[in-house]
Amino acid sequence: xxxxxxxxxxxxxxxxxxxxxxxxxxASRYGLFIGGRFVPGRxxxxxxxxxxxxxxxxxxxxxxxxxxxAVSAAxxxxxxxxSLSGAERGKxxxxxxxxxxxxxxxxxxxxxxxSGKPIKESRDVDIxxxxxxxxxxxxxxxxxxxxxxxxxPTPVGVCGQVIPWNFPLLMAAWKxxxxxxxxxxxxxxxxETTPLTAxxxxxxxxxxxxxxxxxxxxxxxxxxxxxxxxxxxxxxxxFTGSTEVGKKIAAGAAATGRKLTLELGGKSPxxxxxxxxxDQAVEGVIAGIxxxxxxxxxxxxxxxxxxxxxxxxVRRLTHRMRSLxxxxxxxxxxxxxxxxxxxxxxxxxxxxxxGEAEGATLCVPGRTGxxxxxxxxxxxxxxxxxxxxxxxxxxxxxxREEIFGPVLSVMSFRTPxxxxxxxxxxxxxxxxxxxxxKGSKIFETARQLKxxxxxxNTYNKFDPASPFGGYKxxxxxxxxxxxxxxxxxxxxx
Amino acid sequence: xxxxxxxxxxxxxxIDGKFPRSESGRTMEVRRSxxxxxxxxxxxxxxxxxxxxxxxxRRAQPGWQSATPYLRGQILYRIAEMVEGKRDELSELIDAxxxxxxxxxxxxxxxxLTGDREVTLSVxxxxxxxxxxxxxxxxxxxxxPVSGPFYNFTIAEPTGVxxxxxxxxxxxxxxVSLLAPASCSGxxxxxxxxxxxxxxxxxxxxxxxxxxxPAGVINLLSGDRAExxxxxxxxxxxxxxxxxxxxxxxxxxxxxxxxxxxKRVTVHEGVDWQDVEACQHPWWIExxxxxxxxxxxxxx
Numbered sequence: 001x002x003x004x005x006x007x008x009x010x011x012x013x014x015x016x017x018x019x020x021x022x023x024x025x026x027a028s029r030y031g032l033f034i035g036g037r038f039v040p041g042r043x044x045x046x047x048x049x050x051x052x053x054x055x056x057x058x059x060x061x062x063x064x065x066x067x068x069x070a071v072s073a074a075x076x077x078x079x080x081x082x083s084l085s086g087a088e089r090g091k092x093x094x095x096x097x098x099x100x101x102x103x104x105x106x107x108x109x110x111x112x113x114x115s116g117k118p119i120k121e122s123r124d125v126d127i128x129x130x131x132x133x134x135x136x137x138x139x140x141x142x143x144x145x146x147x148x149x150x151x152x153p154t155p156v157g158v159c160g161q162v163i164p165w166n167f168p169l170l171m172a173a174w175k176x177x178x179x180x181x182x183x184x185x186x187x188x189x190x191x192e193t194t195p196l197t198a199x200x201x202x203x204x205x206x207x208x209x210x211x212x213x214x215x216x217x218x219x220x221x222x223x224x225x226x227x228x229x230x231x232x233x234x235x236x237x238x239f240t241g242s243t244e245v246g247k248k249i250a251a252g253a254a255a256t257g258r259k260l261t262l263e264l265g266g267k268s269p270x271x272x273x274x275x276x277x278x279d280q281a282v283e284g285v286i287a288g289i290x291x292x293x294x295x296x297x298x299x300x301x302x303x304x305x306x307x308x309x310x311x312x313x314v315r316r317l318t319h320r321m322r323s324l325x326x327x328x329x330x331x332x333x334x335x336x337x338x339x340x341x342x343x344x345x346x347x348x349x350x351x352x353x354x355g356e357a358e359g360a361t362l363c364v365p366g367r368t369g370x371x372x373x374x375x376x377x378x379x380x381x382x383x384x385x386x387x388x389x390x391x392x393x394x395x396x397x398x399x400r401e402e403i404f405g406p407v408l409s410v411m412s413f414r415t416p417x418x419x420x421x422x423x424x425x426x427x428x429x430x431x432x433x434x435x436x437x438k439g440s441k442i443f444e445t446a447r448q449l450k451x452x453x454x455x456x457n458t459y460n461k462f463d464p465a466s467p468f469g470g471y472k473x474x475x476x477x478x479x480x481x482x483x484x485x486x487x488x489x490x491x492x493x
Numbered sequence: 494x495x496x497x498x499x500x501x502x503x504x505x506x507x508i509d510g511k512f513p514r515s516e517s518g519r520t521m522e523v524r525r526s527x528x529x530x531x532x533x534x535x536x537x538x539x540x541x542x543x544x545x546x547x548x549x550x551r552r553a554q555p556g557w558q559s560a561t562p563y564l565r566g567q568i569l570y571r572i573a574e575m576v577e578g579k580r581d582e583l584s585e586l587i588d589a590x591x592x593x594x595x596x597x598x599x600x601x602x603x604x605x606l607t608g609d610r611e612v613t614l615s616v617x618x619x620x621x622x623x624x625x626x627x628x629x630x631x632x633x634x635x636x637x638p639v640s641g642p643f644y645n646f647t648i649a650e651p652t653g654v655x656x657x658x659x660x661x662x663x664x665x666x667x668x669v670s671l672l673a674p675a676s677c678s679g680x681x682x683x684x685x686x687x688x689x690x691x692x693x694x695x696x697x698x699x700x701x702x703x704x705x706x707p708a709g710v711i712n713l714l715s716g717d718r719a720e721x722x723x724x725x726x727x728x729x730x731x732x733x734x735x736x737x738x739x740x741x742x743x744x745x746x747x748x749x750x751x752x753x754x755x756k757r758v759t760v761h762e763g764v765d766w767q768d769v770e771a772c773q774h775p776w777w778i779e780x781x782x783x784x785x786x787x788x789x790x791x792x793x
Contacts, residue, residue, distance in 0.1 A: 132640070148776070149632050149774075149775060150774055150775075150776075151774070151776060243755075246755070247752045247755070248752070250751040250752045250755065251749065251751070251752035253751075254745065254748035254749045254750075254751050254752060254758075255745060255748070255749070257744070257745070257748060257760075260751075262755065264755075427754070442789070446785075446787050451785065452783065452784065452785060452786065453785075453786050453788070454785060454786070454787045454788070455788045456787060456788060456789040457789060457790055458643070458788055458789070458790050461639075461641070461643065461788055463637070463639035463640055463641070463645070465637045465638050465639050465640075465645075466637045466639050466645050466647075466786055466788070467637070467647050467784055467786050468786070469784070471652075471783050471785075472732070472754070472755065473754060473755050475755065476755060476757055478784050478786075481635075481637050481647060481786070482635055482637075482647075483633075483647060483784045486779075491776055493770050493771065
């Protein structure tokens with residue numbers, strides 16, 4: 001086990017640049033998509049490319065009045081859309097799914113420019129899942145009466161949907177597809193820093209001749225999101241984002257009793273048992289925390305390794321991390337792209353500092369010299385090299401709080417009970433990973449973990465047919481699969 | 494003057510399998526239907542009693558969840574048997590403090606809700622949910638046909654510790670209707686009884702204690718609802734709340750607790766407790782379950 005590890009090719013060879021060459025037109029200014037057409041916004045926000053800090057476009061900052069207009073448009077469209085037969089509603093969604101497939105490369109490029117995620121992820125993961133999500137839910141539209149034993153589902157009404165910047169178009173799909181399939185109308189508010197793909201989706205919606213008002217897209221900042229979540233005309237609020245904001249939205253919704261689903265933060269654990277396949281586990285840990293720069297709510301940010309294999313896991317992890325290429329998100333070879341924004345990079349930096357100050361040991365395998373910080377040495381843009389902490393105590397801030405960056409905490413355990421207790425010792429409960437080749441052990445561990453998604457000998461896998469969502473303070477409700485429909489229907493006898 | 498003085502019953506609460514009085518020493522009066530005559534004194538639970546009950550429920554939860562579903566079903570069925578055996582005592586208590594005006598409004602199905610009928614419906618409801626213990630995850634869960642070489646399934650699991658808040662009316666039936674779905678699915682329960690007539694709930698506690706319910710799995714408190722609801726809402730170790738037919742004020746007090754620790758709060762409105770169709774189905778269990786989706790690669 002302690003044999004020499006062969007050097008990774010990239011430590012010997014330099015790769016030639018392999019930029020994605022598809023050019024995507026971006027308008028200099030976008031309006032709000034309300035009632036089936038674009039209307040100009042009164043005030044504006046700029047959206048930048050986080051890889052080079054250049055301004056990509058200006059988008060509208062929707063005011064409370066704009067939110068009003070969008071909610072009214074959705075309300076107006078509701079009766080006709082809700083009473084349309086499921087089969088016909090489904091056809092609109094099938095049409096949109098196909099259009100997304102046709103325009104997938106363009107959407108992938110736009111997503112990478114606006115969010116900083118590597119083109120190979122937006123091209124191979126995000127956008128294919130977006131199309132799959134619409135296709136899956138299109139098929140549900142005329143089958144809902146079979147989904148809820150003994151009950152009849154009816155639409156909830158107007159849905160206000162506020163989504164994050166880490167998977168901009170995919171989160172839009174997760175929100176819109178089930179809502180529309182169930183006969184609801186929507187007002188979608190994309191994140192402040194990543195509005196472009198949602199606006200492009202609005203163009204596709206218009207191309208597909210959706211009835212006006214069924215889908216409305218309003219851009220803006222936190223105030224826009226708060227206005228939408230608190231709007232009296234909204235029947236259901238769906239929010240994906242931080243637990244902090246989620247609790248505020250929950251408090252607002254509590255006062256009115258409106259339906260609410262929340263998909264919030266996480267501090268998801270991996271448990272690696274001594275009988276795991278170590279290389280497979282290391283690959284899983286890499287996929288778990290460095291996918292999308294670690295800006296993933298279900299990121300596996302705490303790794304518990306059984307003591308006898310701790311050193312070996314750290315050695316192989318360090319070795320594997322040297323091969324991760326950090327840089328231009330538009331390069332097809334890039335593994336880790338740009339952090340989404342300056343403020344997010346500052347947040348990551350803050351936690352890196354706190355981790356070291358509290359006594360943990362930082363390891364940055366890919367850096368060029370010991371004196372170079374993980375976020376230093378880049379000419380422009382917002383970047384952070386993948387890194388991990390060892391000597392982490394459970395009480396450390398970095399082991400408790402969500403960092404939302406490419407930063408991992410490695411800890412050890414002796415007995416399975418200890419691993420499970422420590423893995424569950426968090427207010428969050430979104431996801432978990434377990435690594436062992438022993439079947440009975442893996443299923444018992446999965447049973448005892450308080451997490452909505454448990455990946456066994458794999459991690460960060462997503463599918464429209466598979467429900468996603470958390471226990472405890474990671475939120476409530478599920479997205480995707482049969483259970484994901486529940487939040488978008490009322491059940492009557 | 495009678496030959497013999499009746500032995501009156503002291504009603505106590507049910508926490509962690511024991512029958513304590515409130516640690517606060519407080520009691521409250523339970524009046525007969527006329528609102529004047531004293532029926533009995535009940536304990537008036539304090540915030541500390543609530544805390545003790547939640548702690549007991551938390552300790553008991555992993556064991557109750559891990560108990561075989563078959564066993565959970567049998568224990569709930571056993572409670573039904575014990576309630577049946579206490580029919581006379583329960584129906585007399587219900588009738589003695591009968592809320593005539595409210596039960597008329599809620600008793601839309603199947604005639605007036607007498608104490609005897611309330612016991613009958615409660616027993617049947619317990620039997621119904623006893624049967625769900627080993628079936629709800631089959632109806633609410635499923636396997637998922639994902640696009641890839643993975644074995645993927647979604648199971649329904651108990652949320653954890655559930656606070657049940659009973660309304661004033663139907664002091665046995667409403668409580669049982671809210672409690673049974675929580676309990677059969679593997680949650681442990683801290684229940685607040687009707688605050689105008691908590692006595693049937695305290696007799697239900699005796700049925701639980703003699704029905705092989707493990708200590709802490711079901712805890713029953715009597716007290717002032719308005720006082721206790723704030724503490725239920727703010728308690729960070731409660732995972733869910735299951736309530737029905739509360740006032741708007743009480744409902745919003747409970748819902749405000751969502752923002753505390755994202756506890757799952759369900760407050761049913763306008764429930765007709767006699768309506769079997771409305772109160773007996775797995776969608777009354779679903780608000781107190783969590784869906785866990787498990788992936789495993791499939792290959793040789």
